[in-house]
Structure formats: C-alpha cells, structure tokens
Amino acid sequence: MSVGRRKTIKDVAAAAGVSIGTASRALNRRGRVSDETIARVTKAAETLGYQPDAVAQSLRLKSTMVVGMLVTDLSNPFFARVIRAAERRLQLAGYALLVGNTDNDRKKERQLIDLFRRRRVDGLILGPCEAEDIEMISDLDKGDLPAIGYDRDFSEETSGLQVAHRRAAYEATRHLLNLGHERIALVSSSTSLSPGRERIAGYRQALSEYGLAFRPELIRAQQSSMDFLTSEVFSLMSIDPAPTAYISLGTRMLAGTLEGLRDNGWRIPEDVSVVAVGDTDLSRLYAPALSTVTWDLNSVGENLAELLLRRLSASSQAEPRRIIIPTKLIDRQSCARPSQVAN
Amino acid sequence: MSVGRRKTIKDVAAAAGVSIGTASRALNRRGRVSDETIARVTKAAETLGYQPDAVAQSLRLKSTMVVGMLVTDLSNPFFARVIRAAERRLQLAGYALLVGNTDNDRKKERQLIDLFRRRRVDGLILGPCEAEDIEMISDLDKGDLPAIGYDRDFSEETSGLQVAHRRAAYEATRHLLNLGHERIALVSSSTSLSPGRERIAGYRQALSEYGLAFRPELIRAQQSSMDFLTSEVFSLMSIDPAPTAYISLGTRMLAGTLEGLRDNGWRIPEDVSVVAVGDTDLSRLYAPALSTVTWDLNSVGENLAELLLRRLSASSQAEPRRIIIPTKLIDRQSCARPSQVAN
DNA sequence: ATGAAAGCGCTAACAC
C-alpha cells in the first residue's frame, strides 16, 4: 500500500512551507507560533499521515514513556490481573508497558533489569523474587532508574505496595482457631518471597495469641516449584495427630491441596476445614464453596501504576509512599468446627 | 550511588584512547579492528560499566527489537499463558514484549496499533478483536509493520495462527450426539470474534452430519460483555423441550453456565451433560470433573513468537505460514446419555 | 586498522 518511506517532520515542514523547527513547535504547541502556521502545519501533518517517531523523541527528550514490569509468572492470574489494571492506568498517562518474566530466578531478574535499563524505560515495577534484597530497589531508584516494589521488601526510602498478607493469614488462622481448630496446616509460597514470610508471621501471631505453640511441621512453604504436589498434602495428612484445617494461600497450591484431600477421601468441611485464596471460579463453584481470602487485584494494579507515575512526575520527588492493600475473608462453606473423631 | 551520568560510548572511547568509531567497531566486533584494541575497549567498557543505549541504537539501526502484542484481555488466562510463552521465546531472540489491552474495542485496537507503530515496534501480534477485518493485518504487514494474527481473520498473504476451534466444537458436538443427545446448547464467545464463528460452524457441521436441524435458539454467542449471566442459562433451560447438554466454550462463560445449572438444581451428568473449555483447576476439581476441550497454550505462545520471528528475519520474506493448533477432548465425568425423563 | 564526519528524527536554544 504505502510505497513511500515513513513521513518525517521534515516532510511536514516542507509541505507546510516552514522550517522543521517551526513545524516541531507548531505540532507541540510550544513556544511562539502563529495560529495560522499551527493550522497549516497540523493540516500538512494530517494529510501526510505523519506520526512522530517516538524513538527519536526518546533520544532527544531522554524519556521513553515506557515502564517495565517484572513478575515471577505473567500467567499467574494474580499477576495477570494486576498487569491488566496497571497497563490500563499507565496507558491513560501515555506510558506503554514492557513486561518480563523472572521465573522467580534472581539471575534472570538481574538480566531483565539490565535489559530494561538499556532500553531506557522510565521506571520499573518489581514483583516478588527469590532472595530479594532490601537495597535493590533503593539502589536502582537512587541510581538512574525509578523503581517501586510490589509485594517485596524495599527500604523506607522508596515507594511500594504490599498486600496485607500478614493480616490475611492472621485472620484466616483466627477464623479457624475460633471454630476450635488447634492443628492448622499452612500451605503458602516460599519463605524466600515476601508474601510467604508475611503469611507465616501472621499465622504465628494468631497462634501465639491463642497460647498455642508454633509447629513448623504444619507448614509447607519451602516449595520453589510452580506446582504443589498432592504428595505434600499426603505428608501433611499423615502427621499424627493430623491437622484438622488447611489454610492454602499459594495460588498454585490450592488445587494440589484440594486434590490431595479429595483423593484421600476426606470431606470438607466435615473431616477437615479449608481456607483458600483468591475469589476465583474454583473457590465459588467448588463443592462446598470455599471460604476465601481475597483482595482487589484491580486496585493493586492501579495503585502500582499511580505510585510509579507519581514517582516519575519530576515535581514530586517527594515522600516515598507505601500502600497496603487490605484483604477480606469471605466465609463460605468450607470451614466448620473440627470433627470430634480423633484422627 | 552512581553520581556521574550514564556512560556513553564516548567515555569508553576516551578511556581506551581510541575514537568512538573504533570503539563502536570493537564493541560490536564489526569491520576491521585489531585484537588488541578489542581487548582494550572491552576492558574499558567493563570497568566503566558501560551499557549501550538501546534508544540511540534503535534510531540508528531502525529496529527497536521490541514487538507488541494486543489482546482483548491480558488477564484472561487463555491469553496470559500465551503471552508468557511468547515473551519467553522472544526474549531468547533478544526481543522485548510490549503488551496492550484492546478490551475488544475496535477503536482502542486502532489506537494501540498506531501507538505501537509510533514507538517503532518491529512487529505485532494481533489477537482477536471485535469486527476484525481480513485486510487489516495484510495492510499493516505490506505497509510498514510486520504483523501476524492470532485466532482472527487474516488473508492468505500473511502469517498467523489459529486454534482449531471449529474442529473442537465439532468433536464436542459429535461426542454428545454419539451419547444420544439431540438438543445441545452452545455457549461461546461472540460471533464477532473468529473463535465464536468457528465454533458455531463446527457445531453446525456435526449436527448436519447427524441429520439434525440447526436451531439458533440453542446458541448463546451474542454476548459482548465479559461475564456471562446465569440468567442466560436460565433462558436456555426454559426452552421447551430444554437442552439435554451444554457445550460451554467461552472462557468467562463456563462459570456462569455451571452456576446457572447448579442454582436450578440440575445435576451433572444425570440431568444434563456439560462440555467445558480449558484444562483448568476448575475443570479438574469440579464435581463431577468436567469433560473438557483443551489445547496447548504454551505451544500457541511459542508458535506465535516463532512465526513473527521468522517474518522479521529479513532473509525469509518467504511464504506466509498458517499454523493450526490442534485441540483435544478430555472426557471426564460430566457427560452421559440424556436422561429419559422428558424435561 | 583507525579517525573523522555524516546522519537517524527530533526538540530546544539562539539568533533575527
């Protein structure tokens, strides 16, 4: 179709009979330009189908209007939703979103950050990653790359967002404790990730408030693999006496937990209570419907974008901000008093 | 931390005591450079922590090594998985992935394409979108923007990938027909999207092979909203005589279908048979486990990346290619012979 | 084998 090469501002200038400097000013409505030339240049640009070259602009303006986002797994619905919301908000502000998958590998994360830096992204949103480093974000941020953290450790000097995983685990545990459970298993993401650590902390706190001892063997969090094996659940179930309740807060682990319980013939909530994570179709439609810890993923994405945007607006070099996203426990039908039968 | 501005090739050249031209050649090992200078320049670059500016390179080389991908909904697991796989493959080839959400809105798609073009992405992967146009992709592709299609219409002159939705629907329908069902409801994405159209075609074909008439009232595909209302299912259930089987091939609609059926007290598969889509936790763990049409999302992503990469490798301006991803029907426990009770 | 210089497309500073 279009035979000629892409139109440049030079073409526009020529067509409008002005210099390229004037063309630029007219197009950007910057500096002193007569209304008449603005009109002529705009018209010329339009008829030529001129679109400014963002690469050249970036080089000149030292801003690409691109931000990068790194998460362990783009396809994890917990991240995918967040990305969607963030992309929407960023686009509104004229930014595009470059995404990368770290596979929860520190080395890959490092590589991607370098790559994104070379690409001169204006800012970075960093999701949780193995062996994360409190200094990392502030190093970047104080260096040449504005960065904010999402569900990972970051120092007080930088902005970031965290879901209230600790509180979530605390409340889930309290909920079961209140029902009379005393042996509560916790299945969650690895302790090398902030959410994993936070959850354990919340769980412990609830336990200690009830004067119950923390028993590490009831916890499954060392998993670094993406999938949670039902064999892990079996090992939990074979503890004597066995747990009477399961809090399954790992996105990918819930299915394993349910499968393990089911395959062993344990009924929910008669034999065992379950608290799940994420208000998914599975939680709602599973029989029985699962009591679930949830939070607003949309809000996470929007707030992340907002946080970074604020950081990028040169004016407000201001205060670093920390946003905590509240969680909610939706009680459905998967929790009951522990069965009287000694397991 | 780093006080000085970013190092440029000029700094490297100075530090190595050569001209910037030589520095560039040394760094890229292009042209004639003595091994000794290569060593000196490389060393200088390393000690300075030099990283080439990709923006400047892009301007000069007329290639950004970025590709864009547009889908209706980044958070839809069907797309999220594909994006993850594509990103991985592209990254291996040195490309970064810019993502965008069209919300299934033609106007937004158009805007995003223009935006991506301005950003000089090297290529584009376009997912399905409302009112898609066969010419669109080839226009782009023959114009200035290599593009391939994913589950959408594209002309024979361009490359693209399609999941075998028609065959999938055909087989699902056959499966139910073979069990003795004659009134089969089909719930799928809008007919304004390629997958929706294809599925209906497959469904019709199976019906006609069985000598059964196509009854449009058994189809729910006009949905443009993201969620499928259970009221739609009620309307289906209240047809007289009611369908004895449901094929629910819309990602977002499966939950609605199950909910509608359940809330009305219909048992699966005793009262009604169901075929679902996507080998998700829900399909596996729902009681009963759902017979499901699946395909390899990972392979979709990889093949899309591969297709675009091939298109981008200037050498092979070659043949446009069309890849069809096969589907598989996993038969579980949600299908049975129709109940003898006249509904 | 190396240096000098042009130029990718754009914006901003400076003259007039």
Next chain:
DNA sequence: GTGTTAGCGCTTTCAT
C-alpha cells in the same frame, strides 16, 4: 514568530 543550528548516542561510510 520563524529559521538556523546543535546535539541526544549510536553506527557506518569514507578517507587515510
């Protein structure tokens, strides 16, 4: 108000 020019950081002729 507009034209001219420098220069963002890089690669690539073209001389030497």
